Amino acid sequence: MSYKILVVDDDKELRESLAENLEIKGYSVLTAKTGLEGKELFLKEKPDIVFTDVMMPDGNGFYLLKEIHSVSKDAEVIMITSYGDMDMAIEAIRVGAGDFIPKPVKMNVVDVALKRAIERLSLKQAIKSYTHNLEQMIQDRSVELTEQIKKSNTFLKGIISALNIIIEKFDPFNTGHSKRVAIITKAISVKMGYPPSKVQTHQIAAALHDIGKIFIPTNILSKPSALTKDERLILQRHPIIGYEIVKEVGFPSIVPKMILQHHERLDGSGYPKKLKGNQIAMESRILAVADVIEAISSKRSYRPALGLTKAIEEIKKGRNIKYDKDVVDVCIELIAKKRKDFLEGTIIF
Numbered sequence: 013m014s015y016k017i018l019v020v021d022d023d024k025e026l027r028e029s030l031a032e033n034l035e036i037k038g039y040s041v042l043t044a045k046t047g048l049e050g051k052e053l054f055l056k057e058k059p060d061i062v063f064t065d066v067m068m069p070d071g072n073g074f075y076l077l078k079e080i081h082s083v084s085k086d087a088e089v090i091m092i093t094s095y096g097d098m099d100m101a102i103e104a105i106r107v108g109a110g111d112f113i114p115k116p117v118k119m120n121v122v123d124v125a126l127k128r129a130i131e132r133l134s135l136k137q138a139i140k141s142y143t144h145n146l147e148q149m150i151q152d153r154s155v156e157l158t159e160q161i162k163k164s165n166t167f168l169k170g171i172i173s174a175l176n177i178i179i180e181k182f183d184p185f186n187t188g189h190s191k192r193v194a195i196i197t198k199a200i201s202v203k204m205g206y207p208p209s210k211v212q213t214h215q216i217a218a219a220l221h222d223i224g225k226i227f228i229p230t231n232i233l234s235k236p237s238a239l240t241k242d243e244r245l246i247l248q249r250h251p252i253i254g255y256e257i258v259k260e261v262g263f264p265s266i267v268p269k270m271i272l273q274h275h276e277r278l279d280g281s282g283y284p285k286k287l288k289g290n291q292i293a294m295e296s297r298i299l300a301v302a303d304v305i306e307a308i309s310s311k312r313s314y315r316p317a318l319g320l321t322k323a324i325e326e327i328k329k330g331r332n333i334k335y336d337k338d339v340v341d342v343c344i345e346l347i348a349k350k351r352k353d354f355l356e357g358t359i360i361f
């Protein structure tokens with residue numbers, strides 16, 4: 013590669029002899045007499061390497077170096093310093109010059125400085141193209157990943173919908189229950205500040221929370237009257253069955269846990285394990301409130317829909333006793349704001 017070199021020196025003889033020597037070696041050379049002239053030429057021609065005297069009228073070498081670096085850090089600047097002035101040479105390097113050559117200028121010293129400047133330029137170029145390739149690779153990869161995530165989300169949504177259809181076949185009086193519980197769970201989780209990935213996980217658990225009912229006899233699920241004690245014990249196995257089904261699927265571990273705990277209550281009055289307080293995960297407490305709100309406000313096999321007001325009454329009554337107080341407060345606030353929308357809409361994964 014042929015490099016473009018700018019020589020800036022108020023000493024005509026030195027400027028011209030240096031330029032001539034560099035031209036003989038095949039470089040394209042520009043010259044300027046002052047720092048200011050050098051700056052204008054640099055901006056116009058964008059040379060790769062600049063040799064500049066330090067002591068010049070009208071913008072010295074330090075001024076020129078600063079001006080060059082404010083435009084581009086790529087150019088290599090070599091300062092020509094006075095004989096024996098080591099302080100100036102050190103200062104030149106400190107403020108960003110690539111190298112310095114002392115006066116009187118000797119061509120063998122110029123050659124070495126030039127060779128090293130070219131090596132630094134090649135290295136900068138290599139780093140630049142590597143970084144560019146890396147950025148491109150990252151960009152390509154993220155487009156690919158976004159596509160994959162979209163595809164798997166669609167796939168997951170399909171599987172969950174299919175499972176919901178199966179659940180509803182076994183429990184026809186609960187049509188739409190899981191879907192609405194997932195919507196409520198999502199709304200509460202968002203309001204409580206969970207990040208989108210966790211909200212999605214909670215929605216999955218909510219959509220599948222009653223999956224264990226597929227192993228509960230239909231005559232128990234659809235019984236139009238109150239259940240006997242034995243029937244209730246059988247029904248109360250559905251969180252365990254659901255947990256067993258889902259735990260092997262590979263969802264985050266909170267999904268089977270939420271399914272297992274969605275009927276547990278803070279005071280230990282829930283089932284299947286009669287857990288208390290902190291033994292119940294916060295995510296499960298969210299699902300529990302969402303489940304209760306939906307179940308009470310909708311129709312059941314053994315009773316008509318009781319409505320949202322009754323549902324709110326229940327969670328208020330059980331606040332900090334059966335249900336987590338923060339979850340209850342968030343839920344009530346959400347219902348107050350969007351009462352109509354609260355039980356409508358679709359699951360968005």
Ligand SMILES: [Fe+2]
Nearest residue numbers: 221222274275
């Ligand atoms: Fe349930």
